[in-house]
Amino acid sequence: MKTIIEPFRIKVVEPIRMTTREERERLLREANFNLFLIRADDVLIDLLTDSGTGAMSSLQWAGIMRGDESYAGARSWYVLQDRIRELTGFEHVLPTHQGRASERILFELVGGRGKVVPNNNHFDTTRANIEHTGAQAVDLVIAEGRQASARHPFKGNMDLAKLEALINDAGPERIPLVMVTITNNSGGGQPVSLENLRGVRRICDHYKLPFFLDACRFAENAWFIKQREAGQDSRSVREIVRDIFDLADGATISAKKDGLVNIGGLLLLRDLGLVRRADELLILTEGFITYGGLAGRDLEAMAQGFDEVVHEDYLRYRVRSTEYVGERLLAAGIQIVEPPGGHAIYIDAQHFAPHIPPERFPGQALVVGLYRHAGIRAVEIGSVMFGQSGTAPAMELVRLAIPRRVYTQSHMDYVIEAIIEVFRRRGELRPLEIAWEPPSLRHFTARFREL
Numbered sequence: 001m002k003t004i005i006e007p008f009r010i011k012v013v014e015p016i017r018m019t020t021r022e023e024r025e026r027l028l029r030e031a032n033f034n035l036f037l038i039r040a041d042d043v044l045i046d047l048l049t050d051s052g053t054g055a056m057s058s059l060q061w062a063g064i065m066r067g068d069e070s071y072a073g074a075r076s077w078y079v080l081q082d083r084i085r086e087l088t089g090f091e092h093v094l095p096t097h098q099g100r101a102s103e104r105i106l107f108e109l110v111g112g113r114g115k116v117v118p119n120n121n122h123f124d125t126t127r128a129n130i131e132h133t134g135a136q137a138v139d140l141v142i143a144e145g146r147q148a149s150a151r152h153p154f155k156g157n158m159d160l161a162k163l164e165a166l167i168n169d170a171g172p173e174r175i176p177l178v179m180v181t182i183t184n185n186s187g188g189g190q191p192v193s194l195e196n197l198r199g200v201r202r203i204c205d206h207y208k209l210p211f212f213l214d215a216c217r218f219a220e221n222a223w224f225i226k227q228r229e230a231g232q233d234s235r236s237v238r239e240i241v242r243d244i245f246d247l248a249d250g251a252t253i254s255a256k257k258d259g260l261v262n263i264g265g266l267l268l269l270r271d272l273g274l275v276r277r278a279d280e281l282l283i284l285t286e287g288f289i290t291y292g293g294l295a296g297r298d299l300e301a302m303a304q305g306f307d308e309v310v311h312e313d314y315l316r317y318r319v320r321s322t323e324y325v326g327e328r329l330l331a332a333g334i335q336i337v338e339p340p341g342g343h344a345i346y347i348d349a350q351h352f353a354p355h356i357p358p359e360r361f362p363g364q365a366l367v368v369g370l371y372r373h374a375g376i377r378a379v380e381i382g383s384v385m386f387g388q389s390g391t392a393p394a395m396e397l398v399r400l401a402i403p404r405r406v407y408t409q410s411h412m413d414y415v416i417e418a419i420i421e422v423f424r425r426r427g428e429l430r431p432l433e434i435a436w437e438p439p440s441l442r443h444f445t446a447r448f449r450e451l
């Protein structure tokens with residue numbers, strides 16, 4: 001049988017609301033064509049992000065009731081710590097409220113003026129936390145990872161030659177650590193191979209540098225390794241996950257992705273000196289070291305989520321259902337970042353709307369068009385998001401991020417049909433101009449005008 005079904009049945013449902021075209025027209029105007037400023041209740045299918053938007057399982061909800069809310073040494077903390085130690089082999093587990101809190105603590109400790117931090121592609125918050133300390137964040141993904149239609153099984157791989165060149169140019173003493181993001185979100189949700197991670201490890205060993213992972217989507221990455229890397233298909237995802245973490249000296253993790261929870265994060269470390277200093281910062285702004293800004297019930301739900309995410313039925317369904325959306329769009333002649341990533345499909349908006357030049361925001365025009373036509377919310381990753389600095393982004397993309405275990409195949413069929421209809425009438429997509437923008441991070445609050 002070819003159909004891969006959702007490996008769960010539904011016990012609790014949450015209504016979603018159909019709006020009329022007239023309502024959406026009004027709402028778009030009221031929000032000045034910025035979909036961040038629309039109420040979620042007015043969105044039918046929300047593909048803004050896969051972060052914190054997943055559905056929890058019955059066992060996670062049971063964990064919510066079991067949560068121990070003691071300030072120090074809560075039972076729920078030990079449940080989580082045991083799970084993470086078992087899954088990753090890391091002895092030192094620090095809880096945080098989300099990924100960027102882990103990043104803030106890490107880079108406050110190792111960043112600073114004159115430092116350089118390489119990555120395949122830094123996620124925005126990682127880059128911002130590095131730059132906030134005065135350090136420089138450098139992206140070194142392989143060349144294929146920068147081209148939408150280039151097919152490569154591990155398009156998130158680090159360019160090892162460029163990494164070595166950077167270390168030599170900058171000098172190893174200026175590089176506090178080397179980071180790799182799995183999967184590579186900013187590069188299209190593309191995986192990194194085990195071989196490439198081993199290559200990074202070898203270079204780090206040679207120059208005596210620590211190797212860190214941004215491991216938000218580690219389970220999806222491990223599934224791609226099992227599917228695509230020579231010699232890995234007979235191994236369990238758990239074994240592959242363990243291999244990945246064994247290579248690293250530390251990891252920042254947003255549990256809002258592969259932790260299958262709505263809030264939570266982790267900082268994993270091996271170096272005891274670093275752990276002691278990180279604990280201090282954790283207590284300063286997040287909370288005591290056994291809860292890190294989370295409720296006991298959140299810790300309990302996280303412990304269960306990190307267990308469920310490595311179930312292979314789940315991962316097969318997860319990655320296949322994303323791929324299904326990508327295949328159908330490609331078959332309709334819509335250019336996406338190929339091959340489909342794990343958590344999202346990225347549409348090439350410049351190809352979709354060739355009549356709209358980058359300075360008139362083709363990605364935002366498509367985002368507006370999708371909402372106007374079908375009540376779907378996506379996010380622009382192009383000139384609106386990155387154009388403020390005056391440098392043109394490599395691609396004009398629209399991301400359809402797929403929340404975990406939330407939408408069924410018929411929801412996704414509706415999304416596919418809607419995108420194809422908008423594509424057929426793409427000449428109607430309207431160029432935009434910015435009517436107002438804040439000094440930075442304009443995509444969240446900018447106001448647009450349709451031309």
Ligand code: F0G
Nearest residue numbers: 049051098099100123125185216254256
């Ligand atoms: N690293 C990566 C690769 C991410 O994708 C994110 C979040 C973070 C770090 C930060 O984690 O949000 O828990 O603080 N990505 C979300 C997204 C926001 O929509 O892609 P956080």
